[in-house]
Amino acid sequence: MSSRPVQAPVIDTASGDEVHPAFGVAVVTRRHGSGRSLFQSDLLHNETVSLFVREATRGRDLNHDSVRPGRRLVEIEMSLAQWGSLVSSMGLGSGVSVTIRSTERDAFVPEIPHQPRTAENLREVREVTDRMYARVKEATAALREAIRAKKGVRATKEALGTLENAVAHVGSNAQFAVDSLVEAGEQVVAQARADIEAHVLEVVRVTGAVPSIEAPPFGALELPGPIASGGEPTDA
Known part of the structure; x- marks a missing residue:
């Protein structure tokens, strides 16, 4: 209670x-x-x-x-x-x-500036790709220097391993950022679709206009005789 x-x-x-x-x-x-x-x-x-x-x-x-x-x-x-x-x-x-x-405390709450969140997602994608590109570029330069300076097999293998590791992380990190951007875009599309559908329904309600398409009732569908009676369809 x-x-x-x-x-x-x-x-x-x-x-x-x-x-x-x-x-x-x-x-x-x-x-x-x-x-x-x-x-x-x-x-x-x-x-x-x-x-x-x-x-x-x-x-x-x-x-x-x-x-x-x-x-x-x-x-x-x-x-x-x-x-x-x-x-x-x-x-x-x-x-x-x-x-x-x-x-009650604020009769006029300030307006919100128009700052689409998809722009934030796009900025994050750019940051991720720029950061990954910089890592790959740095690792490539280190490998090239190891080969040019003939630092030996061990140093060359370490530089190659660093490059391979940087390349391996590019895919997963970039994919996560891109997936987030795609999800944000899908949300915008869903919002727009819902708003458009609601607006159309309101216009139909206010004006009494007939929808451009309409699904027929199931009872109005004419089925072949054998199917309608529970039998098997036959070739004409």
Whole structure:
């Protein structure tokens, strides 16, 4: 059982409404803008979803409860893809990234600069490849010097081993960095696809337009007689 204390609502003398610290309302709206930057999204969004949570009071009018929104507690903004993930992944994972727009302490949270994370992945790939190339170049120079200066078989073998080791690590390290870049790119594509699909569905809902394609119901499919009756198909 919960260890929280139980507190009954009280009447606000100014408004006559019931008030309680736990009373609240949540409002979800679609927002239209131009190129909004959101947390953990490489895209600039013209359409987003905002979730507002406000305090609330409860009045009684004409034998019905009347809930009235009050002070804003928090506002968060999401891409259409993030909103879809939020409502479809309840209780799964560590949560969905959202952009905080306002809180009790800060009515106007600063905007996020548009800094795509794919650019960070690309920078890391370049750093890895540059570092690996430098190691191979250095090891090659050491081997060439050992041969030129006739330092002997042992020194030449050591230089060759260093070069082989540098070359061996190029593949695995570069592959890991490239895989991370590919994964980031796939996430951007998935975000864009989800946003486009959600936008198309909303346009269909608002305008009543008929989808360009539609799958027929299974009952409308005409199957050959033997198959429909459970027999084996026969050649015509």
